[in-house]
Amino acid sequence: xxxxxxxxxxxxxxxxxxxxxxxxxxxxxxxxxxxxxxxxxxxxxxxxxxxxxxxxxxxxxxxxxxxxxxxxxxxxxxxxxxxxxxxxxxxxxxxxxxxxxxxxxxxxxxxxxxxxxxxxx
Amino acid sequence: xxxxxxxxxxxxxxxxxxxxxxxxxxxxxxxxxxxxxxxxxxxxxxxxxxxxxxxxxxxxxxxxxxxxxxxxxxxxxxxxxxxxxxxxxxxxxxxxxxxxxxxxxxxxxxxxxxxxxxxxxxxxxxxxxxxxxxxxxxxxxxxxxxxxxxxxxxxxxxxxxxxxxxxxxxxxxxxxxxxxxxxxxxxxxxxxxxxxxxxxxxxxxxxxxxxxxxxxxxxxxxxxxxxxxxxxxxxxxxxxxxxxxxxxxxxxxxxxxxxxxxxxxxxxxxxxxxxxxxxxxxxxxxxxxxxxxxxxxxxxxxxxxxxxxxxxxxxxxxxxxxxxxxxxxxxxxxxxxxxxxxxxxxxxxxxxxxxxxxxxxxxxxxxxxxxxxxxxxxxxxxxxxxxxxxxxxxxxxxxxxxxxxxxxxxxxxxxxxxxxxxx
Numbered sequence: 078x079x080x081x082x083x084x085x086x087x088x089x090x091x092x093x094x095x096x097x098x099x100x101x102x103x104x105x106x107x108x109x110x111x112x113x114x115x116x117x118x119x120x121x122x123x124x125x126x127x128x129x130x131x132x133x134x135x136x137x138x139x140x141x142x143x144x145x146x147x148x149x150x151x152x153x154x155x156x157x158x159x160x161x162x163x164x165x166x167x168x169x170x171x172x173x174x175x176x177x178x179x180x181x182x183x184x185x186x187x188x189x190x191x192x193x194x195x196x197x198x
Numbered sequence: 199x200x201x202x203x204x205x206x207x208x209x210x211x212x213x214x215x216x217x218x219x220x221x222x223x224x225x226x227x228x229x230x231x232x233x234x235x236x237x238x239x240x241x242x243x244x245x246x247x248x249x250x251x252x253x254x255x256x257x258x259x260x261x262x263x264x265x266x267x268x269x270x271x272x273x274x275x276x277x278x279x280x281x282x283x284x285x286x287x288x289x290x291x292x293x294x295x296x297x298x299x300x301x302x303x304x305x306x307x308x309x310x311x312x313x314x315x316x317x318x319x320x321x322x323x324x325x326x327x328x329x330x331x332x333x334x335x336x337x338x339x340x341x342x343x344x345x346x347x348x349x350x351x352x353x354x355x356x357x358x359x360x361x362x363x364x365x366x367x368x369x370x371x372x373x374x375x376x377x378x379x380x381x382x383x384x385x386x387x388x389x390x391x392x393x394x395x396x397x398x399x400x401x402x403x404x405x406x407x408x409x410x411x412x413x414x415x416x417x418x419x420x421x422x423x424x425x426x427x428x429x430x431x432x433x434x435x436x437x438x439x440x441x442x443x444x445x446x447x448x449x450x451x452x453x454x455x456x457x458x459x460x461x462x463x464x465x466x467x468x469x470x471x472x473x474x475x476x477x478x479x480x481x482x483x484x485x486x487x488x489x490x491x492x493x494x495x496x497x498x499x500x501x502x503x504x505x506x507x508x509x510x511x512x513x514x515x516x517x518x519x520x521x522x523x524x525x526x527x528x529x530x531x532x533x534x535x536x537x538x539x540x541x542x543x544x545x546x547x548x549x550x551x552x553x554x555x556x557x558x559x560x561x562x563x564x565x566x567x568x569x570x571x572x573x574x575x576x577x578x579x580x581x582x583x584x585x586x587x588x589x590x591x592x593x594x595x596x597x598x599x600x601x602x603x604x605x606x607x608x609x610x611x612x613x614x615x616x617x618x619x620x621x
Contacts, residue, residue, distance in 0.1 A: 087538065089321040093531035096325050100332065100525055131539075131585055160536055160586045162615055170621075177620040182532035185525035191618060 079196055080104045084114040084128035084140065085158070090181070094127065094158075097185045103192070111135030115143050118150055125196055127179075130159035130166065138166070138173045145174040154195040158183065293562035296555060303552030307545045314538050321534040324527075332524045339517040346510045358499055361492050365485065372481045379474045386467050393460045400453045407445035414439030539585060546583075550575055 081103050085091050088109070095105035106123070108114035112135055114128070126144060130137035137157050144150045154176040159166075162180045170178060176195055179188070417435030421428040557571035577597065584590050 085535075087535040089318055089325075089534045089538070090532055092322060092325045093528055096329055096528040097525055100521070100528070160539055162587050162617070164615060167615070167619065175621060177618070179619075180617040181536055182530065183618065185529035186522065187618060188529065189525075191620065194620065 078102060078104045079124040080106060080122075081192075082114055082117065082123050082126045082128075083107045084109075084111060084126065084132070084137070086110060086129060086132045090129065090158075094188075097188065101185075101189050101192075111137070111140035111143070115140065115147075118144060118147060118153075122149065123153070125192065126153060126155045127158050128155065130157055130161050130170070138169050138175075141170060141173040141175045156191065156195070289562055293559055296559040296562070300552065300556055300559060303548050303555065307548050307552075310541050310545050310548075314541050317534045317537060321531045325531055328524055328527050332521070335517065335520055335524070339513055342513050343510060346506045358492075358495060361488075361495065365488055365492060368481070368485055368488070372478060372485065375474065375481075376478055379471060379478065382467070382474075383471055386463055386471070389463055390460060393456050393463075396456050397453060400449050400456065404446060404449040404453075407442045407449060410445065411439055411442035414442055536586070540589060543584065543589065547575075547580060 081098055083091055083094050083098075083105055085094075085107075086109055091107040091109070095107050098105040106117065108117065110132060111128070114126070115135075117123075118126070128137045128140050132140075135143075137159065141155050141157070144153065144155060155174065156177045156179055157170050157175050158179045158181060160181045167178050177191060179191065414435050417438065418432060421432035421435055424431070554571070554573050554575055558573070561568060561571045577593070581590060581593055584593065
């Protein structure tokens with residue numbers, strides 16, 4: 078099963094998405110902030126990261142940049158899931174190395190379709 | 199138009215003012231005047247629609263139209279000539295009202311915080327319960343699937359198989375019996391043919407015996423005619439005659455035995471064959487009845503089997519639909535996070551307004567010469583702090599004449615940006 082790291086300061090989002098991913102056959106790992114997720118990524122192999130944008134301690138775009146610095150995560154798909162929809166922020170995320178941008182709330186079917194596209198078979 | 203300070207979710211200072219005891223909406227308007235960087239007392243005298251210097255009661259709704267104008271020369275002159283005591287009295291009342299109102303923003307913040315916590319708890323409960331429902335549904339569908347699969351390989355199928363095997367065996371036995379009967383019939387026919395041929399041979403032997411006897415009689419007559427010299431010949435003729443007589447008796451005995459044998463075969467074995475034939479017909483009828491019953495069972499079983507398969511297909515389809523609905527329901531819980539962020543924005547702005555309210559109150563009570571507080575609730579900064587398009591749209595709708603109260607358009611899509619974008 079594919080392992081997906083979820084990073085969000087909202088427990089509701091973590092619970093909701095991990096329930097969706099778990100039901101869809103993925104193994105979700107939840108983190109409430111960027112640094113703890115980053116620490117996990119340094120020592121473990123995962124298949125995909127979904128992160129919030131606006132978080133205390135470390136915002137999502139910074140987290141994307143830090144993940145890309147890790148040698149093992151250079152090609153890891155990273156999706157930003159956020160309420161923010163401004164083009165400027167999207168451009169920043171893209172420049173930092175994000176794979177895609179999803180605006181909350183995103184439907185389960187739409188989310189799973191995206192995962193199929195970005196996750197290697 | 200009222201000058202309203204938008205708070206992100208449609209809540210305005212005027213709306214907040216309506217919650218304050220005895221204050222109506224006018225204090226909010228005062229605050230809005232402060233935001234416009236006009237000294238409070240100047241605004242009071244210069245506000246549009248003021249009815250002369252003698253009428254200085256504040257309107258419950260505050261200024262009625264447009265932003266607060268710059269002080270005019272006429273207004274300034276009027277201000278210079280106005281008696282100060284009523285103004286001081288009014289300002290004192292304003293300060294007192296503001297002081298009473300100051301805890302309200304904290305209360306509102308507390309209420310909104312409770313809303314966030316309660317919705318978060320409700321969202322958690324919903325996820326937990328939906329997952330429990332999902333588990334029950336999955337368990338039910340699995341049991342149904344296992345039950346139907348077991349039915350496919352269960353008693354009905356085994357009984358049907360056994361019945362078909364029995365029928366096949368029975369047909370085989372009847373076929374063997376028919377073949378054996380046919381072989382027996384052919385054998386009897388062959389025996390009867392042999393018996394018939396034997397009777398023909400016996401008839402030939404009988405004829406030979408009769409001719410031999412005639413020859414013997416003739417020989418005896420010839421012997422009598424030739425006297426004693428022919429005694430030896432007479433003895434031979436008598437022996438031949440006796441032999442012919444024995445032969446005739448023997449032929450008659452054998453013929454009688456053959457006749458008895460043929461009759462016995464025809465009567466005994468023929469009856470047995472006839473009995474076997476009848477039994478074969480009975481068995482064939484039984485097999486027909488069994489076949490009919492079995493075919494009915496096969497039809498019933500197939501009907502049942504189709505029903506099971508249909509049920510399984512329907513259950514599987516329903517379970518898949520239900521599963522998708524549950525997935526969407528679980529994903530839908532994200533609304534709480536969206537709501538939380540908007541409420542947190544409102545709470546933060548309320549906090550800023552509360553601080554400014556306290557500063558104004560403090561300044562009104564302060565001794566002469568105290569510098570007036572900086573009132574810096576800036577709508578532009580407020581807009582910059584938003585994270586959602588819907589917040590920005592609501593803000594614009596609240597500060598414009600036409601946008602307020604219109605239905606909220608969808609996120610992002612309205613701005614021409616996809617809600618999902620892969621780079």
